[in-house]
Amino acid sequence: MEVRIFEGEGNRAKILLENANPSYANALRRAILSEVPTLAIEDVIIYENSSSLYDEILAHRLGLVPIRTDLKRFNFRDSCVCGGAGCPSCTLTLTLEEEGPKVVYSHDLKSPDPELTPVEGIPIVKLGKGQRLRLEAEAVLGKGKEHAKWQPAVVGYKYYPVIEVNDKCTACGECVAACPRDILAIEENKVVVKDIEACTLCRACAQACEEEAINVKGDPTRFIFTIESNGSLPAVEIFREACREISKKAEKMVSLL
């Protein structure tokens, strides 16, 4: 199985998997969703809340805020040297103290570590005049299979598209007009594909063709992955970590057999 990274900057990545099969691709997708650890707020201690939101709604909103994670420095709470009591290597304590009138954003949560910070710009609550908010939030490592707040990314894959045009083609242009992604064109009396990777395999071109000259197939050995990170980890790092998690699981399986 070969992996090629098309785009891998920041929070978005497009990755090509070659010599693979659908079960490999799906295993990777599922590992990204449920096995890659990230930080998320798990416990919230509310000292004062005179805002218009109930404590539990506030805590729920805080839980969904992604937090930039450094996997090398952080342990799971239950396997930490502190024995689960909560120490700086397994728990990140964020503090928030605000008084209205103002909108409280995710970046108002103060982190003791400049590298482990909440993703900016998410409104938590709006405070009116005299409304106050004072709380402490504990973020811990977790996995997407336990709660969706720990899912690091939205990920999807598709078969690599293959568009075949046979010699029945009359270059009428019906398929070019039908394509919603506008990836077909007619050049020198022939249908040519401009950007094959943009194809969504919708088969609109095949349906529009009266001569049955064009056909779209997905190649089940090649997959295009799209990873859209929520900001907790860079997209490529999420992919690498998912691969590591799969090999860890495979090794465990071998040792059990």
Add this chain to the structure above:
Amino acid sequence: MLVPVRCFSCGAVIGDKYEEFKRRVEENEDPKEVLDSLGVTRYCCRRMLLSHRDFIDDVIKLEEKGP
């Protein structure tokens, strides 16, 4: 009340995009163009922003202290 932090269906963060979306739509920009430029591509996330209505200001009025 307030814009949800994440998309209900796919879990992508959309809360940080609402204020810009609202401002630009009020400046008579086409909502379709705004969503595209914010990188909100899936229809699940698009409906989160399109169908949202903030009403926390109305609630704050009832609870605000002072004159």
